[in-house]
Amino acid sequence: MSAATIDRSARRRLGVGAAVVLVLVVAAASVLIGVVRSVGASDPSGEPVVAATGSAELPPVYVHVFGAVQHPGLYRLEEGARVVDVIAAAGGLTPDADETAVNLARRVTDGEQLHLPVAGEAPPASGGGATDGGVASDGRVNLNTADVAALDTLPRVGPAIAQRIIDWREANGAFTSVDDLLAVPGIGEKMLASIRDLVTV
Template identity: 55%
Template sequence: MPATDTPPVDAPRTRPHRLRLSIGAAVVLGLVVLSAAVGLGIMRGQAAPSESVPLAGTAASPAPSGDLYVHVLGAVERPGLYVLDLDARLVDAVAAAGGTTDDADLTAVNLARVLSDGEQIVVPVVGAVAETGVPAEGSADGRIDLNTADQAALETLPRIGPALAERIISWREENGRFQSVDDLLAVPGIGEKLLEAIREGAKV
């Protein structure tokens, strides 16, 4: 039987096998590159520092600023309403009111006390009601001092209601201290009969 040229059995299989190997290697290489890129991105995200956003009202914010209003009465030269700094003390309020009068009882007030907004300060005269509302030594007669008493104290006088008490305080703020009980006649609504009714319970 004549011999024929027959190609080797494994020759036609060699090229497809190599082709499949090349495709598989490319897929594996792609997966490796992708995994490396993802891992690098994660590492970068972890290594990146996070920014701190300041919150409103934290300690880094500046302290609030403003003014406080105080009402100064009693044994001062110019009783009235004054606007002071937030860190003001009672001595600052007294100074704003022109200082104290000669008969002021400074032992009855704490000049170093820190003030608060909206408070009323009464500097008493010697023997009158002190700032705290406690009768000072020697004021055991129970009479109301027209120059230092607040509205509640004035209303304890005979026939003095809220309206007249407010008028007495207003007159005191506008005109200064009462020099005598008779000065009440200058307050609108107070006449001779009312004055006589309250004379024994009032003093200056």
């Protein structure tokens, strides 16, 4: 075999090898581009796509519980927690607790002070703060802690309107002023005027 033939054969093998390497490089680049596109994908609004397993973290609520619980104190709970969750976090009720004095199913609000009385105990005066039923020591109904029964005591407010008030605060957060009641369906200026002095936040 002549030197020219050997040289052409070597160049042919080198060319085939280079082509194989080029194909592999292109394939790797395609895979890499696909991965980058999937990580940086966005919806039509331009916001990054969140994985299906991800979820938005809800803000916590802080509740000060005292009275007939095993471990009184300040507790940090998830948004949407109920009185029963606060009691569980505090180690449960004491044997002398009056469980019927509180609504275990009521949702708690951020910054709430929750008193669990012992059997036969009268709710403590708290300088204008709310007791468990949502009625302050001055007799006004606290819009942020009152249950349906307490709200139903207000003039012109029946059970349906009372439930709407609770639904509104659960959907929108605590009332920041009495005037926020105008955002509740069914409450207008006249009703607000009739209850303004009877409620607080």
